[in-house]
Amino acid sequence: MTKKILIVLAIQTLLLFYMIANKQWTLAFGDPIVLETQPIDPRSLFRGDYVILNYTISRIELNQVAGDNVFQTDDPVYVSLEKKGEYWQAVAVHQSFPDVGPQQKVIRGRVHYVNGNRYRRHRKLLAEDIRSINIRYGIENYFVPEGEGRELERRVPEREISIQVAVDSFGRAGIKAVLFNGQEEYVESLF
Amino acid sequence: MKHSFIRQLKQELPKWLEAGIIPPGTDHAILQYVEKDKVSKSSMLSINFAILGVILFGTGVITFFAANWDAMPKIIKLVLLFGVFWSAFVGANEFFKRDWNGLGHAMILLASILFGANIWLIAQIYHIDSHYPDGVLSWSLGAALAAYLLRSQASMVLAIALSLLWCGYEIIDFNHYFYWPFLLYLALLTYVVVQNKWRFSYHVLIIALIAWSYIQIIPIAKHWNDDLIFYMMQAYFIWFVCLFLLGFIVSSRPALQYHAYILSRYAALAAGIMVYIISIPVWFTHVDPVFDLAKQQAHPLGYINIALMVMAILLAVINFVVSDFKDRTKYLLFGYGVFATIVAVLCIKMFFGDDGTTEVLAVIFNIAYYCLLVWLIYAGVQREDRGLVNIGFIFFALALLARYIDTFWTLMNRSYFFMIGGLLLIVGGILIEKQRRKFTQQIELAKREKSHD
Numbered sequence: 001m002t003k004k005i006l007i008v009l010a011i012q013t014l015l016l017f018y019m020i021a022n023k024q025w026t027l028a029f030g031d032p033i034v035l036e037t038q039p040i041d042p043r044s045l046f047r048g049d050y051v052i053l054n055y056t057i058s059r060i061e062l063n064q065v066a067g068d069n070v071f072q073t074d075d076p077v078y079v080s081l082e083k084k085g086e087y088w089q090a091v092a093v094h095q096s097f098p099d100v101g102p103q104q105k106v107i108r109g110r111v112h113y114v115n116g117n118r119y120r121r122h123r124k125l126l127a128e129d130i131r132s133i134n135i136r137y138g139i140e141n142y143f144v145p146e147g148e149g150r151e152l153e154r155r156v157p158e159r160e161i162s163i164q165v166a167v168d169s170f171g172r173a174g175i176k177a178v179l180f181n182g183q184e185e186y187v188e189s190l191f
Numbered sequence: 192m193k194h195s196f197i198r199q200l201k202q203e204l205p206k207w208l209e210a211g212i213i214p215p216g217t218d219h220a221i222l223q224y225v226e227k228d229k230v231s232k233s234s235m236l237s238i239n240f241a242i243l244g245v246i247l248f249g250t251g252v253i254t255f256f257a258a259n260w261d262a263m264p265k266i267i268k269l270v271l272l273f274g275v276f277w278s279a280f281v282g283a284n285e286f287f288k289r290d291w292n293g294l295g296h297a298m299i300l301l302a303s304i305l306f307g308a309n310i311w312l313i314a315q316i317y318h319i320d321s322h323y324p325d326g327v328l329s330w331s332l333g334a335a336l337a338a339y340l341l342r343s344q345a346s347m348v349l350a351i352a353l354s355l356l357w358c359g360y361e362i363i364d365f366n367h368y369f370y371w372p373f374l375l376y377l378a379l380l381t382y383v384v385v386q387n388k389w390r391f392s393y394h395v396l397i398i399a400l401i402a403w404s405y406i407q408i409i410p411i412a413k414h415w416n417d418d419l420i421f422y423m424m425q426a427y428f429i430w431f432v433c434l435f436l437l438g439f440i441v442s443s444r445p446a447l448q449y450h451a452y453i454l455s456r457y458a459a460l461a462a463g464i465m466v467y468i469i470s471i472p473v474w475f476t477h478v479d480p481v482f483d484l485a486k487q488q489a490h491p492l493g494y495i496n497i498a499l500m501v502m503a504i505l506l507a508v509i510n511f512v513v514s515d516f517k518d519r520t521k522y523l524l525f526g527y528g529v530f531a532t533i534v535a536v537l538c539i540k541m542f543f544g545d546d547g548t549t550e551v552l553a554v555i556f557n558i559a560y561y562c563l564l565v566w567l568i569y570a571g572v573q574r575e576d577r578g579l580v581n582i583g584f585i586f587f588a589l590a591l592l593a594r595y596i597d598t599f600w601t602l603m604n605r606s607y608f609f610m611i612g613g614l615l616l617i618v619g620g621i622l623i624e625k626q627r628r629k630f631t632q633q634i635e636l637a638k639r640e641k642s643h644d
Contacts, residue, residue, distance in 0.1 A: 001341070008336055009277065012337075013277075016313055050315075142318055143316075191265050
């Protein structure tokens with residue numbers, strides 16, 4: 001019985017370590033980029049504060065970028081980013097991982113919903129119907145110490161909030177730091 | 192050994208001695224042997240208290256972390272999370288070494304709960320925001336692993352409940368219609384449950400399967416009109432009838448008889464709910480056919496219904512072939528006749544929508560429905576299955592109540608409606624309960640006579 005208990009303990013612990021290692025690998029070896037955001041502040045189940053981060057790349061107008069233009073809800077999507085001024089902006093969107101030059105980075109996401117000109121039968125939009133897509137990249141939630149979430153929202157009009165994100169070679173992203181007017185306010189680390 | 196078995200044995204042993212079936216003196220030896228392994232009532236109580244205590248402790252741990260979370264540095268959070276988690280396993284090991292199996296299993300359940308808490312808390316600490324149903328699935332897999340390797344039924348029940356939550360999220364939040372990976376996973380869990388002969392878990396499994404069936408309706412109902420919802424419910428009714436027939440077929444194998452009876456009961460309950468809803472006459476008069484013969488087109492749901500009807504007929508034929516000859520003549524033929532009538536009515540409804548036809552169809556359907564319920568009660572008596580008898584009576588009473596309301600709500604003065612309805616409920620309830628008890632006692636008597644033979 002002891003041996004079996006050890007096996008269960010080991011496998012479950014390894015799964016938990018994998019969660020941490022997977023995220024930390026992206027943060028440690030991914031390329032840092034800065035994205036512009038607009039936070040909203042709800043409460044979390046565990047009584048901590050967290051913010052929902054909305055990025056300028058969260059909603060992409062398909063007629064303004066290159067790449068593919070047929071998407072459905074829950075499709076994987078790969079967005080090519082290029083640095084324009086202070087922030088990285090979307091320049092193309094693809095259904096599969098594209099080859100990009102050294103000036104561009106690719107971030108992976110999932111189509112949250114599709115905005116179309118009209119609805120067809122069974123709600124399936126065709127290429128000519130799709131105007132824009134909303135994408136989730138897995139960097140939309142950020143937990144902050146209790147009470148500071150509302151403070152973040154109150155600061156929105158006076159202070160520009162941006163997020164430093166690490167993007168790895170697979171397109172996975174992780175939040176490295178929250179920046180207020182370009183200065184690091186919250187920084188992520190392993191411990 | 193169960194208390195009820197030992198109690199019955201104590202009643203039977205003097206009769207066996209008297210009849211000369213066993214030699215004198217062996218009755219004490221038999222009782223000594225069975226009582227050696229029995230789980231005492233007090234230890235059952237302590238096991239139940241231990242499990243309740245574990246659940247409360249697990250909840251307390253989670254809320255403690257929640258209340259003090261933001262004050263702790265990351266490293267302390269991780270030490271606490273893994274420390275408490277590993278302690279549960281260490282505690283389990285210590286209890287099992289001392290043969291305190293009840294407490295050992297309670298600690299295994301605690302460890303399974305803490306595993307899930309750790310998944311969500313680590314996701315929060317490291318801002319892991321991915322496809323959240325995957326977190327629920329991981330939790331379920333962890334609990335299933337504990338159930339399989341450590342033979343923990345409590346962890347298995349947790350694994351099944353979490354699998355339903357996982358599937359619910361995928362279907363409702365992500366619109367994954369007919370989420371079949373759930374069925375594959377459930378089949379895997381079923382194997383472990385059957386291997387360990389966990390009866391309570393088996394009940395939970397069947398409930399999960401039926402709940403999965405119902406959850407499918409939610410995203411579909413959001414987009415479909417009443418006509419398609421009716422045919423979806425019809426499809427579900429026939430699907431549950433297929434499960435019911437499958438239970439009958441499987442019950443022909445003695446080793447699987449318990450499982451077959453449970454499957455039949457829950458399938459009868461689920462089918463009963465669906466057919467109760469579609470028996471409401473307004474469905475027949477206001478729903479259009481799913482096959483448009485004039486335009487020669489049909490919604491896919493029409494073909495799904497036809498396919499399910501064919502499957503039900505095939506299962507009925509197989510059941511007829513494997514069943515005893517006396518069962519065929521006693522009740523199966525009548526049941527098949529009633530079911531064939533219901534299928535015929537539903538088929539006609541799928542193709543024709545004339546107002547005159549639909550009212551006649553509604554009447555025939557309801558008559559056949561009542562006959563089906565009577566048959567269910569009779570089949571329950573013949574198969575000595577009290578569950579089927581009870582289900583038959585419950586739906587019979589509900590159907591009478593529904594038709595009374597449909598018929599007299601607009602025809603009667605309100606006060607008369609409620610007074611007469613109340614009287615009918617009281618008298619009807621007494622009569623129905625008397626009949627139900629008569630049948631269930633008949634089953635008990637038949638079982639006792641069989642055990643004496």
